[in-house]
Amino acid sequence: MGCDNLSEKSNISRREFVKIVGAGIAGLVVGIGAGYVAGRGGGGKTVTVTKTASPVGGKQPGPSIPSKPLKIGYMYFMSGPFGTYGKMAGAALEIARDEINSMGGILGRKIELINKDEADRQHVIDNIVKMVKDEGAEILVGIDSSGDSLKLIKTIEQELQVPLIVTHAATPKLTECGKRKFIFRISMYEEPIDLAAARLVKEYYPDAKRVANIGPDYAYGWDSWAVFSKRLKELMPGIEFLEPIYVKLGTTDYTSYIDKIISMKPDIVFSSLWGGDAATFFKQAAAKGLFKIVKAYINPMLGATDTLKAIGDSNVPSSGADIWGSGRYWFLYPPHDVYTLNKKFVEKYKGKTGEYPPYVAGTSYTALYAIKAAIERAYVELGKWPDVDEFVKAMEGIVVAGPMGPVYVRPEDHQGMYYVYWGKLVKGGPRGFPFPILGDLSIYDAGEIFPPPFKTLVKCS
Amino acid sequence: MSIGYALVQTINTLFYASILFLIASGLSLIYGIMRILNLAHGSFYMLGAYIGYTAAMLWIGPTPAGFIAGFILSLALLAAIGALTERTLIRPLYSKPPELQLLLTFALMIALDDVVKMIWGPEYKSFTKLPWGYISIGHYNVPVYMLVVIASSTMVGLLLWWFFARTTIGKQMRAAAYNPEIAAALGMNTDLLFVSAFALGSALSGFAGAMASPILTAYPGMGTDAIVLSFAVIVIGGMGSILGSVVGALIAAIARTVMVIVYPLLEVALIYIVMIIVLLVKPTGLFGKEIVERR
Numbered sequence: 102m103g104c105d106n107l108s109e110k111s112n113i114s115r116r117e118f119v120k121i122v123g124a125g126i127a128g129l130v131v132g133i134g135a136g137y138v139a140g141r142g143g144g145g146k147t148v149t150v151t152k153t154a155s156p157v158g159g160k161q162p163g164p165s166i167p168s169k170p171l172k173i174g175y176m177y178f179m180s181g182p183f184g185t186y187g188k189m190a191g192a193a194l195e196i197a198r199d200e201i202n203s204m205g206g207i208l209g210r211k212i213e214l215i216n217k218d219e220a221d222r223q224h225v226i227d228n229i230v231k232m233v234k235d236e237g238a239e240i241l242v243g244i245d246s247s248g249d250s251l252k253l254i255k256t257i258e259q260e261l262q263v264p265l266i267v268t269h270a271a272t273p274k275l276t277e278c279g280k281r282k283f284i285f286r287i288s289m290y291e292e293p294i295d296l297a298a299a300r301l302v303k304e305y306y307p308d309a310k311r312v313a314n315i316g317p318d319y320a321y322g323w324d325s326w327a328v329f330s331k332r333l334k335e336l337m338p339g340i341e342f343l344e345p346i347y348v349k350l351g352t353t354d355y356t357s358y359i360d361k362i363i364s365m366k367p368d369i370v371f372s373s374l375w376g377g378d379a380a381t382f383f384k385q386a387a388a389k390g391l392f393k394i395v396k397a398y399i400n401p402m403l404g405a406t407d408t409l410k411a412i413g414d415s416n417v418p419s420s421g422a423d424i425w426g427s428g429r430y431w432f433l434y435p436p437h438d439v440y441t442l443n444k445k446f447v448e449k450y451k452g453k454t455g456e457y458p459p460y461v462a463g464t465s466y467t468a469l470y471a472i473k474a475a476i477e478r479a480y481v482e483l484g485k486w487p488d489v490d491e492f493v494k495a496m497e498g499i500v501v502a503g504p505m506g507p508v509y510v511r512p513e514d515h516q517g518m519y520y521v522y523w524g525k526l527v528k529g530g531p532r533g534f535p536f537p538i539l540g541d542l543s544i545y546d547a548g549e550i551f552p553p554p555f556k557t558l559v560k561c562s
Numbered sequence: 563m564s565i566g567y568a569l570v571q572t573i574n575t576l577f578y579a580s581i582l583f584l585i586a587s588g589l590s591l592i593y594g595i596m597r598i599l600n601l602a603h604g605s606f607y608m609l610g611a612y613i614g615y616t617a618a619m620l621w622i623g624p625t626p627a628g629f630i631a632g633f634i635l636s637l638a639l640l641a642a643i644g645a646l647t648e649r650t651l652i653r654p655l656y657s658k659p660p661e662l663q664l665l666l667t668f669a670l671m672i673a674l675d676d677v678v679k680m681i682w683g684p685e686y687k688s689f690t691k692l693p694w695g696y697i698s699i700g701h702y703n704v705p706v707y708m709l710v711v712i713a714s715s716t717m718v719g720l721l722l723w724w725f726f727a728r729t730t731i732g733k734q735m736r737a738a739a740y741n742p743e744i745a746a747a748l749g750m751n752t753d754l755l756f757v758s759a760f761a762l763g764s765a766l767s768g769f770a771g772a773m774a775s776p777i778l779t780a781y782p783g784m785g786t787d788a789i790v791l792s793f794a795v796i797v798i799g800g801m802g803s804i805l806g807s808v809v810g811a812l813i814a815a816i817a818r819t820v821m822v823i824v825y826p827l828l829e830v831a832l833i834y835i836v837m838i839i840v841l842l843v844k845p846t847g848l849f850g851k852e853i854v855e856r857r
Contacts, residue, residue, distance in 0.1 A: 318827070348826065349829070351787065353774075353779065353787070354574075354777070354778055356574040356577065356578075356708075357571055357575070357818070357819045357823070358826070360702055361571075361822060361823055363702055364563075364564070377779065380688060380779070381779045384688065384779070388696070388703065389702070389704075390701075390703030394701055407685060410688075411686040411779070413690040415690035415691050
């Protein structure tokens with residue numbers, strides 16, 4: 102039970118925790134302020150926040166700064182069924198690279214991106230090693246699969262000792278089950294989203310009695326339900342959980358499951374199905390009238406543009422259940438009229454790819470700016486290009502402005518902290534979008550929602 | 563369990579069995595007549611799904627006409643693709659060891675996944691609407707579309723029975739299946755019979771794809787899932803038997819629904835457990851005949 106392999110650092114006292122959270126919130130407030138100011142006044146200079154941290158941004162490399170480009174290696178699924186994830190993330194990384202390079206690079210060093218395909222399942226570890234040892238990557242970014250992220254811990258921490266900024270894999274175990282030295286995660290992980298979902302139920306459906314679950318039959322589906330249901334039980338002790346249903350990834354016929362759920366008479370259906378599975382389930386649920394008999398359908402992975410595209414406007418029921426979705430970044434938040442950085446990013450991404458940015462694009466873009474901010478922060482303090490240890494130290498506690506707003510990298514567990522959003526699904530057509538979108542966002546503050554470092558509800562072993 | 567619930571689950575089961583039957587009967591028919599195990603058969607199902615999508619969503623719109631056009635188009639195109647495949651790729655291998663056929667059709671299966679991605683892209687293709695509305699059974703909803711699929715599949719089954727029992731070409735196909743040399747010696751055009759059988763089997767798979775995709779969606783790789791399941795169906799029912807495909811598909815669908823209701827974690831496993839038991843007890847399948855080795 103719990104996290105067995107914690108370092109002593111995790112056993113922080115309550116007082117220390119309050120201090121840490123306080124610092125985090127303070128950081129976020131400063132960050133949000135800076136972000137919004139940058140957005141309002143700067144007319145779209147995407148780097149206003151990070152650039153002010155650097156006294157020499159844009160100058161030629163100084164004597165202590167290597168002159169060769171900074172190689173950053175990224176790994177995502179670039180082919181196969183999940184190949185779109187890698188292409189979307191890669192496009193966002195290229196946008197960030199071009200922006201940074203056009204302003205002179207990081208302390209004058211240009212960024213060069215190299216990549217390997219995570220879909221090459223036999224060689225995930227080998228390819229990471231290859232990027233570092235043979236191809237000279239100094240920093241790594243990426244990783245779609247939670248399983249891969251865990252598999253890589255030993256290689257990164259012991260063998261390579263090179264920073265890895267994770268932007269997608271969302272298992273709590275990566276950051277919350279033991280102190281990592283070289284691994285950071287800039288993207289939201291599962292747990293805060295599930296915890297916020299429990300709060301959402303309490304706030305919006307205080308008289309809900311029965312909650313059903315249908316999720317994918319692997320760690321994510323099980324963990325997600327465990328976190329959500331445990332928290333909801335604390336908030337609403339009278340709530341009744343129906344027998345959770347888990348289905349094989351890639352199931353295409355959900356009709357029997359949907360009628361089974363209807364026969365269980367739930368008020369709320371929680372579902373952690375994702376990607377094409379989420380879309381297929383959703384359409385069949387709409388056709389089978391599930392949304393007519395429940396109060397709410399809540400899916401932590403619904404805020405993904407590819408899923409929403411596959412669902413399509415005509416499958417969004419015009420009456421009946423509230424349909425709630427969340428994700429790691431929603432391209433319409435913070436609102437474009439108050440936060441120019443997001444607006445500019447969305448425009449650039451759409452210009453480059455023809456699509457609205459999915460969450461993996463937002464988080465990978467932010468990763469490159471986090472790297473830039475950390476190196477510049479180290480330079481301000483040390484007056485030189487940081488070595489690996491110095492870079493890690495500079496990453497700890499950094500606040501970076503991404504399209505989603507400011508992200509605070511918590512020093513203890515190297516986990517990026519920002520708000521969790523939940524939004525109600527509405528038709529996109531009337532609002533000028535080619536797919537359904539999330540409206541009426543409920544924003545849950547990171548400082549309130551995030552569990553303390555290393556205090557996860559998921560079993561670590 | 564209420565009557566309404568039992569009824570909708572029965573419809574769900576029959577819908578699933580209908581799709582399985584259409585895919586498996588084509589696979590079984592080709593094997594029965596030609597002794598070819600076409601691993602790309604599932605990919606023809608996928609092509610049918612995409613053709614149905616293109617007709618209903620891209621060309622005509624999600625109206626009844628669009629869907630029906632998709633069904634007909636996928637039948638016709640897959641018959642043509644099947645015939646072409648037999649003539650160009652399969653025929654040269656008749657005299658070669660059967661492993662080569664497996665390798666070739668496996669390669670075709672992989673290639674077709676990429677072809678689909680090149681033409682339609684890697685995303686899931688979504689039908690925005692089902693035609694013909696819904697009926698309510700208690701507080702359950704049943705898309706009429708599901709009933710249309712069940713009816714169509716039943717009709718196809720009856721037509722196949724009639725075709726093999728009553729028509730000359732159907733009888734000739736059975737004769738050629740039994741002994742191609744003697745059939746040829748009797749003056750039957752076995753080349754024509756084989757290409758017709760392959761075209762018919764492929765058309766059934768394509769039709770299955772077009773019927774299934776409005777509910778099950780179309781995506782690259784859907785053929786692989788389909789082929790594995792249809793193997794189980796024809797192993798249970800018996801290779802080469804149309805009646806076997808009917809019974810195999812029903813057993814697979816019933817096993818699945820029962821598990822969904824009773825113990826979802828075994829939903830996928832049970833059908834393969836049934837398959838293993840059938841293999842142990844009656845290796846030719848429930849309705850299969852002793853397979854005559856042919857060279």
